Amino acid sequence: MNRENQTIISEFLLLGLSSQPEQQQILFWLFLCIYLVTVIGNMLIMLAIGLDARLHSPMYFFLANLSSVDICFSSVTIPKILVNRIMRSNSVSYVECMMQIYFVITFGNMDGFLLMVMAYDRYLAICRPLHYTTVMRPALCILLVAISWIITILHALLHTLLMAQLSFCADNTISHFFCDPYAIRKLSCSDTYLSDLMVFVVGGMFFVIPFTCIGISSVFIFSNVMKIPSTQGIQKALSTCGSHLTVVSLFYGSIMGIYLRPSSSFSAAGPVATVIFTVITPMLNPFIYSLRNQDMKIALRRLILPKVILQMP
Incomplete structure (x- = not known):
């Protein structure tokens, strides 16, 4: 298309998930409700x-880091949806759109890297228990999280800068609920x-490497x-790993088949599918980990319920 037929886009229009007022x-x-549950649930986990x-x-x-990332992940998309609905507007400025792309990529990839780090932690705890305390020192934990942040931030910056170099025509309508x-x-x-x-090379690596390691x-x-002789030991190990694998399945299962394909094949089913990992998964994470983890359930009861209730027979 010729440069004369191009125009400078100052805003985009988000069509959302439905055009029906009801x-x-x-x-x-x-x-x-989902956003409130996500924020409150993950905040309780952190506290x-x-x-x-x-x-x-x-x-x-x-x-705790995963819970903080899930709060940020949901906060990138849902508040804008709510504000647009209150204001009766579907518009999002070009700068806001680029910022949303950057943070969605950052927090989405950070979720994947944290799930990978947690899988490595469980591997050491179960398969190398004698070396666990010497390997997983506080300094290494902080380093793993810091490296994950640096990598995901640079990756998001790369894709956002490439996106900012694109030219747009008069059509500024996005068939989505956020700037995908x-x-x-x-x-x-x-x-x-x-x-x-x-997207295929770098984005594919960011998908394949954590998923393969997990x-x-x-x-x-x-x-x-x-090989564990104790039935109680098997149940505890499976409970911990089962929670982790449930979260991994929800997160990667919804991503698979959506983003690892050319942009020309993006279909109307994309917005509905992305709701799972951008909205639903951050909300479910607190419940999955707390309901299947006895230590977490005890800690949450002590945090929420008064001590008088806990002391009752």
Whole structure:
């Protein structure tokens, strides 16, 4: 397309998940409830870990970081949906859109890296218990989280800068509820080959490497669990790993098949599918880890319930 037929886009229009007013009202209250549950649930996880000395271990340190990332992940998309509904507007400025892309990529990838680090932590605890305390020192835990942040921030910056180099035509309508990179690239008048290539190469690595590491660690964990003579030990190991694998399945299962494909194949099912890992998964994480973890349930009860109730027979 010629440069003369291009125009400078100052804002985009988000069509959301539905164009029906009745459905939009239902979705508003649904997303509001989900956001409140996500923030409160993850905040309780963080407070319980911080206030209970028995939870001051590497596994719960990583879980607290995951909860903080989940709050940020939800806060990137849901508040904008709610504000637009209240203001009766679907617009999002170009700068806001680029910022949303940056933070969605950052927190989304950080979720994956934290799940990988947590899988490594469980591998050491179950498969190398004698070396666990010497390897998983506080300094290493902090280093693993810091490296994950640096890598994800640079990755998000790369894709955002590539996105900012694209030119857009008069069409500024996005068939999505947030500024999804694939949906944005479909509107571009310029060549998206480099951007698509980086998604497949770099983005693919950011998907495959954590997922592969989690899978390998899970195989080693389950092979070692079957060798544990104690039934109680097996149940505790499977409970801890089962919670982690449930979160991994929800997160990666929803991503798989959505983003590892050319932007030209992005379909209408994309917005609905992305709700799972951008909205639903951050909300479910606190419940999955707390309901299947006895130590976490005890810590949450001590945090929420008055001491008088806890002392009752």
